[in-house]
Each structure stands twice: as structure tokens, then as C-alpha cells.
Amino acid sequence: MKLSLATGLAAIALLIGLQFAITWTSVRSRFVSDIVKTVPTLVVQDGRFLDAAMKEVRVTADEVRSALRRCGIGTMEQVAAVVLESDGSLSVMSVSQAGDRSACAGVRGSAMQT
Numbered sequence: 001m002k003l004s005l006a007t008g009l010a011a012i013a014l015l016i017g018l019q020f021a022i023t024w025t026s027v028r029s030r031f032v033s034d035i036v037k038t039v040p041t042l043v044v045q046d047g048r049f050l051d052a053a054m055k056e057v058r059v060t061a062d063e064v065r066s067a068l069r070r071c072g073i074g075t076m077e078q079v080a081a082v083v084l085e086s087d088g089s090l091s092v093m094s095v096s097q098a099g100d101r102s103a104c105a106g107v108r109g110s111a112m113q114t
Contacts, residue, residue, distance in 0.1 A: 037086055042109035044082035047075075053109050057084050067092055083107050 026033040043054050049061055064082055067090035073079060081093045081104060093103065104110035 040086055040091075040107045041084045042081060042104065042107050043084050043090075044076075044079055045109070046081075047077050047079045050109060059084055059090075064090060081110070 022032070022036055026036050038057075041053055041057050043050055043057065043059050044064055049064065054060070054064075067082065068076075068079065071092040071094070073092060073094055078094050078096075079092065080095045080097070083091045083093075083104070085091055
């Protein structure tokens with residue numbers, strides 16, 4: 001089945017329009033924002049994988065280990081926390097960087113969740 005150029009362009013325009021509408025609405029409506037955006041989630045705490053949280057956000061241990069290697073962390077004992085951010089990236093806090101962990105405020109699963 002062949003699609004005409006006009007049909008393809010219309011589909012692209014529709015996708016762009018929907019993206020704009022959802023973004024515009026989510027900035028102005030807390031309800032829509034809560035539906036389309038995710039909350040940062042703690043997936044590793046004090047060197048231990050949080051299996052239930054990892055399963056919920058569909059992150060594997062291999063993906064977390066890859067993020068640890070990118071940050072130069074060699075052992076799980078060096079890890080204070082790993083957070084799956086709203087944009088899908090993994091943020092790593094080493095034990096030496098953790099301090100009072102105030103950076104974890106608002107992160108689902110942390111003691112500082114608001």
C-alpha cells in the first residue's frame with residue numbers, strides 16, 4: 001500500500017500538533033501533567049537494587065550497572081543512590097557525594113519524598 005506525500009505530511013503535522021497540545025496542556029494543568037509525566041524513582045539505595053521499583057519502571061540491573069560504569073563506580077558499596085529521572089536517564093550518587101541526600105527530595109521511594 002502506497003502512501004501519498006500529502007498523507008505522510010498530514011500524519012507528521014498531526015503528530016507535531018498533538019505533541020504541542022499535550023505539552024501546552026501539561027504546563028497549565030496539574031492533572032494532565034501527572035498523567036503524562038513520571039516522577040523520578042529511586043532504583044538503588046545504599047548499594048542494593050530495589051527490585052520492586054526497578055520492575056515498576058522497567059529498568060534492568062544491567063542498565064543500572066552501565067550507568068555506574070559511566071560514572072566510574074566499580075563496586076555497589078560505593079553507591080548511595082541511583083535515580084531514574086523523568087527524562088529516562090539514570091543519576092548516580094556515590095557514597096562520597098551523598099551528604100545529607102537532600103538531592104533526593106521528591107524522588108519516589110526515598111526517605112525525603114514529598
